[in-house]
Structures are given as C-alpha cells and as structure tokens.
Amino acid sequence: MLSILPVRGVPEVRAGHDLAALVAARARLLDGDVVVVAQKVVSKAEGALAWPAPGEDRATARRRLAREQAVRVVADSPDALIVETRHGLVCANAGIDASNVPDGALLVLPEDPDGSARALRASLRRASGSDVAVVVADSFGRPWRTGMTDIAIGVAGLRPIRDERGSPDRQGAALEVTRTAVADELAAAADLVRRKADGVPVVVVRGFPYERDERAGADLLQRPPAEDLFRRGRGGVADALSGRAPAADAALDPRAPDRVDLDRVAAAARQVGGPGVQVSVGGGALFVTGGALDAGVAAGAAIAALADLGYAATRRAPQPGEQAATVVVRPGSNR
C-alpha cells in the first residue's frame, strides 16, 4: 500500500525561506519517503522572479521572457507558446507562472531543478534525520490530451525511470518496451491531494519501493532530440509532396538526424516539377533541369522541403538563359 499525505499549513514561501525547515516542522518524515514539492515554492524560495517592463502587462511580459529563455520554439499560436527551455523541458511559456505570485512578479523555473532537489534532500536529512527522496513537480500540458498533469522536473535520491526491459512476462517471453517514468507518476499522484489554490505545495508519498540512485536526475526523463518524432518538419513536407501517407517514413534517419535523405527530397521535387523535369543528387546538392518554369517549381519545392527538415538550402544563382537550377544544402545546417 502506498499513502499520499498532504503537508498542511506551509506558509506562503518567500525568497530565502528554509523550505526543509518549513516541511520538517509540519510532517514526520520516515526513511524511504518521497517528498514531492511544487516547483512554485522551490522557485519562490530561490527568488526565481522576473518583472514586467514599465507599462508591460504580465501576459506580454511572460511571452517575451519565455522567448528570451527558450533554446527552441516548438510551437507558437495565439493560445500557447510552447518552447524548449535550457533545461531541455518542452512546455508552455517556458514554465513561467503568473498566478499565485505576489507583487505583480512572474515566477520562472529554478536555475537547476535537479540541483534544487538535491539541496532540499540534504536539508531535509539534516532537519528531519530521515533519508528521503525528493521530486520537484510542475504542471505540464500534453499535445493530444486536455488538462494538465504534474510531472517531475527535478529529482534527487531515486531513479526516475523503472526499467523492466528484459524482465520476462508472465508467459516467459521478454517484455517489449517497458520503461516506466515513475518520477512523473509520483508527481501526478501527489497532485491528487491538492488544488492549485489551496496552498498545499508539499506532499509525502509513503510506501513506494523506489530504486535508490544518488546521481540520477530528471534529465533522464527528457527524450534525446534524435528520438524526438515531433521535431518540426520531421518526415513532413517531403512525404506530403510525394503523395505518401501522412508522415510515412521519416525523411531523416532517426538514428543519424544530421543526414538528410536527398534522394527522397529529389523524388518529391521531381513529382512536383512534372514529367519534363530531371532531378539528380550529388555532393550535397540537387541539380534540376527541364523547362525553366518546371525546373523552378521543382527547385522551389526542394528548398521548401529541405527548410522544413531544418536544413538551410539555397539556390545557386542561374546564368542568364540557363534552364537549370541547383539547390545547395549546407551540410550540418539542421543543427
């Protein structure tokens, strides 16, 4: 049996507050407990605040700061700005909060959530005498599902992934893909005993037999870019142009995302250019010949497909009267 215990009575946290002391005074922690702490109070205790510029409203300031703090814009619509943060998290508004923050400020993510978790774990050990694991939790949206769930953005003392690959199933056959993101499930479970408005930022999960790990962090929960099937354009336009099923077979080899399949792009461009067009591939370039307009159409489609795949592709300036177009791909330009 597992118990999920809200820690009640934690006061409004301000910069410099000792979070471990606030928790230890209100909860009797036991060895093996997992202490799940909302990102908000971690950021508040660390003073991770930002302010709107003079005359700037909070929503505008949040969008501006999210862009500034992003390493990559993943999607941008009037309703949501989804970015990858420098921590590697993909989330709305770079995780910047505007509610439950006093004095008109905005709350940004901790500088190093795994470091915050490790520091809190050490402080809780001193304050309570107990050996606990710590999860820093934040509410994230999901691409295809409504509502948010809490996930782990920082972890200390436990292995965030439970790897059951290789265990036999009950028929003795090897289990296929079974890596469970237990740190995310711990964050979600903790979220069940609080509401955003009720001031229960700390929850204790008791009875979960986690694998101890002194070094693992929540970064293990981030999918490496080479395995990300939803990076912009992957397998998109080249397939759309070639009339294949939507997103059938990625044009980029997922195990070598730096190597674009120029033959695939050439085939797509040839189809758009029409029957009078020839497209050949060599030395990182596409050579297009045919009637000028048709060759141009094929070259333009190739440039677009390559751009969509994240490559910088340019057209070599044609000589006057030339009925050929050369599209040059800058090697490695998709990084």
Next chain:
Amino acid sequence: MLSILPVRGVPEVRAGHDLAALVAARARLLDGDVVVVAQKVVSKAEGALAWPAPGEDRATARRRLAREQAVRVVADSPDALIVETRHGLVCANAGIDASNVPDGALLVLPEDPDGSARALRASLRRASGSDVAVVVADSFGRPWRTGMTDIAIGVAGLRPIRDERGSPDRQGAALEVTRTAVADELAAAADLVRRKADGVPVVVVRGFPYERDERAGADLLQRPPAEDLFRRGRGGVADALSGRAPAADAALDPRAPDRVDLDRVAAAARQVGGPGVQVSVGGGALFVTGGALDAGVAAGAAIAALADLGYAATRRAPQPGEQAATVVVRPGSNR
C-alpha cells in the same frame, strides 16, 4: 490522505471472465473508491484479440493491424508507429499489445473503453454493494519524455478533468489555465503499486474526493483537432521559408483550421523566389510572375508550404512561353 491499494491474487483473465466478481472477491470496496483497471485485463475479458496471418511474425502483424485500425498516422519511424485510433487516442501501435498475451495472439484495445468502464462499474456495484468510480488505464509514451506513464482511456462515475479556472488564486487574482486531468493522474498513481510482470491489474484508490459524473467519459481527455498544435506541418515550412523563428506563429488560425493564411504563404514564396518575383493572392489561388525560373521556384515553394499545411495545392498548366505560375488551393482540402 489518499491510499493506493493493489488488489492481489487476480488470476489470469480470459474471455468471458467476470472481472467484477474477480475483484469483489479479493478487495473490500468502499463507497467513493476509484477502481483502476489495466486495459489488458479489460481487453482479455472482452476477448479483444487478433492473430498474426499464417507465417507472419507478431511484430509485423502488430504494425499491420495498427495501420488497419488507425484513422490517422501521426508519425511513422522504424522504431515507432504512432497513430490516432478510432477512439481518438494518439498512441504507439494503436495500443496493440504483444506481451503477456497467451497463445501467440495480440491484444487490441476494447471496442469502447468508456462503455467497458461503465459496465464494470455497474457490475462492481452489484458484486460489492459499493458505489465506486472506474478508470481503465493504459501505458502511453510521450513525445518529449522518456518512459511511459499510465493514463485513463476509459472512465465511469467521475469527472476526468478538475476545472479550477475561475477559482481565485491565493492573491485573489483569477487562476489562469488550471484544468487538471485527474483521471490520468489516478491512472498514474495506481501504476506505482504494480510492475508490468507481476499480475496486479487492479488497484483501488481510496480517499480521492472526485466530482461525481454519471455521463462523463475519457473522451473529455482528448484534445480536439482544432487545438492540436502538433498536427503535421502546422506552422512549419511557411515559417521556415520566411526566416522566422522555427514554427513562429501558426500559418493556420487554430480557431479556424480550415482557413489557411495564403498571405503568409505568399510572403514566404516571394522571399524564396527572389527580388524579381511578384506574388499576389486572390480567390484561393496564388499568382506568381517574374522570370520563369524564379517564378517557378516561388510557386514550388508555395506548393510545398501548402502541402505541409495539409492542403492540396496544384499548379495550373502554364500556356507556352508564359512567365507566370498559378498555384490553386483546393478549399477545405486540409481535412
């Protein structure tokens, strides 16, 4: 306090087994409990099986069946086939399982997971005398995170989303976006007390103050297509071509996904075509003039950008010697 209680000793479930009786004989259920049941045993009890064709291995059969059962291929790579199922779920292999299934069979999703949840809830009421809610849980991957977490694919008796929009925050300001997918969090919490190989398909969550709802189902957890920022190509190539930040501003209005912003596509195409090219928009078409090769390049880029946005765009056949290209968008073709 919330308790997560594994129901131990449930035998291997076969088609026609009475799941409610198996559970009620092994757990004392109380009014207000949430019974979280793994999809696997629901599918097994319902006999939701499929078999490989003669000579076909299980992995190949699974991929074939997943394609057959999909309403939309979302991503297809050598490592994963991500589809939208007829239920509206976006998941790998249409949720078809090949481990822990006897006799070489494959296990498919229940025909109607919300209906399965409702039926099980009614049976549990009869078998135990207690008024419980039911969640049917399955393990799903996530685009940007490693590992899987359990989510709710079927729900009966509780409202799957807790809507806190409109509640004041602790400073009295309106909370921004706070809709919590509690049914998904219940599924995740339940998953913490079992491993895939240990035969604990049923878990009781006790003490969660859910909102009763006799009609709501897990379909409420599915994001409507118009709000899906990660449908293929949305905001992709047109922005890449126009030199904006990756995916900055969607070219499609998310509130009217059927209306493509042709002006945005025209601006991108003009840039690719070069300074001698003019692109104008009217009546669902782009008109491109300029030197033949340049105009062709612009038209080809426009066709690619529109294809990437999911539109069928074609070139009107040019007259001999014509130095203009017309790109026609078929209205509504992105559906």
